[in-house]
Amino acid sequence: MTSRDSTRLLRSFVSMLKSRFVTHKPFFLAHAITYGCNSMCKTCSFWQTSHMMRDDLSTEGVYRLLEEAYDSGMRAYYLFGGEPMIRRDIEDVVKHAKNLGYMTVMNTNGSLVESKRDSLWKDLDFTFVSLDYFNEYHDFIRGRRGAFREVIKGIERIRAIGNTRVTLVTTISRLNLDAIEPMAKLARDLGVGISYNAVEVANQLYDSFGLTFQQSYDEGSKSSLVEDYGLSREQLQAFYHTILRLKKEGYPLMETEYVLRHYAEVKPFTCHFPKIFVYVSPNNKIYSCTCDHTYDLNSGSFREYFSSPVYKEHVKRAEGCNLCVRTCVRMYSYAYTLKPLNLVDLRKDIGLLINQR
Numbered sequence: 001m002t003s004r005d006s007t008r009l010l011r012s013f014v015s016m017l018k019s020r021f022v023t024h025k026p027f028f029l030a031h032a033i034t035y036g037c038n039s040m041c042k043t044c045s046f047w048q049t050s051h052m053m054r055d056d057l058s059t060e061g062v063y064r065l066l067e068e069a070y071d072s073g074m075r076a077y078y079l080f081g082g083e084p085m086i087r088r089d090i091e092d093v094v095k096h097a098k099n100l101g102y103m104t105v106m107n108t109n110g111s112l113v114e115s116k117r118d119s120l121w122k123d124l125d126f127t128f129v130s131l132d133y134f135n136e137y138h139d140f141i142r143g144r145r146g147a148f149r150e151v152i153k154g155i156e157r158i159r160a161i162g163n164t165r166v167t168l169v170t171t172i173s174r175l176n177l178d179a180i181e182p183m184a185k186l187a188r189d190l191g192v193g194i195s196y197n198a199v200e201v202a203n204q205l206y207d208s209f210g211l212t213f214q215q216s217y218d219e220g221s222k223s224s225l226v227e228d229y230g231l232s233r234e235q236l237q238a239f240y241h242t243i244l245r246l247k248k249e250g251y252p253l254m255e256t257e258y259v260l261r262h263y264a265e266v267k268p269f270t271c272h273f274p275k276i277f278v279y280v281s282p283n284n285k286i287y288s289c290t291c292d293h294t295y296d297l298n299s300g301s302f303r304e305y306f307s308s309p310v311y312k313e314h315v316k317r318a319e320g321c322n323l324c325v326r327t328c329v330r331m332y333s334y335a336y337t338l339k340p341l342n343l344v345d346l347r348k349d350i351g352l353l354i355n356q357r
Helices: 003-023 046-055 058-069 092-099 117-122 137-142 149-162 177-190 213-219 224-231 235-247 259-264 302-306 309-319 327-336 340-352
Strands: 028-032 075-078 103-107 126-130 163-174 193-198 279-280 285-287 292-294
Touching: 003 340, 028 058, 028 137, 028 213, 058 163, 075 092, 092 103, 092 117, 126 149, 137 149, 149 163, 163 177, 177 193, 177 235, 193 327, 213 259, 235 259, 259 327, 302 309
Parallel strands: 028 075, 028 279, 075 103, 103 126, 126 163, 163 193
Antiparallel strands: 279 285, 285 292
8 A cells, every 4th residue: 555545545534533523424425326237136126227327427527526525525435336347437437536535445246357457456445346156156146147257357356456455245135145154254265355235124125214123124125126035034133143153253244243243133223324425326416325315416516415404304314214234334323423342343344454465
């Protein structure tokens, strides 16, 4: 890591403290740069909306978004999709973000690593690579022949370049319940971290928004994806207990033990995610995690949004929400409230990630 990289990461940390104690506004721009995708995953429907790519921002439009977000105080840029690497300008976008001073993070299915210049992996600070199984059965889940081989080969290349820190992201569903522990072993063997998601019983399509954490477990949602592949309440609880055990056994899970223990014990929490992250769609609209409002940045600004009743109401509703089964949401929320045990765990995990060899 260069001194310039260290400076950018330090600025991101300072912006987090400023957000927490001064502005109370997000410091992390989460950008769905496209909904287009080259996979056809069983547990995702984004690939069915690839026709919407015609509304994606141009390269210049993304540059303006990055500049306006930076001017409003954001210092971390997380881009995802769909599949971000299907955009031909992805190297230029990440380079622009890095030159502005952002900490740069990308989530990818890993299929197009070989087609991108080395500069992309030098400009990314952190890369999350989706991998749902420890062998070619991953191809079936992802609806793409050769996907497993592409991911493994891609990770080897990224690691050889040596700048970006790599974490596997494994989405657990009924299709791969047997993969939880083998995936942790694979991550350890590859020398990377791993983070787990569950197909969301609680809030897929947000049909049950407003229920308690316990109610959301019981009632689930009406999404066909969840009906087909989602975990039952019992399976979800077993999932959390399993990854908590793996964490205690020393596998490179990115979730903190503190957070996993609270999920396993079904403890409620206060969500502060909207104070940390702001989500922007491919067509330049801010959207909430509950998908119940949007704000058009084509006719407004981040500063105006953060002062608007819409944003304030979103923050208020999130604070009363206990639905989320995404471990990252709880982990960031705990960090925001400076819970000591979570911060100690988080510091250790970040240290392991940054010191990857």
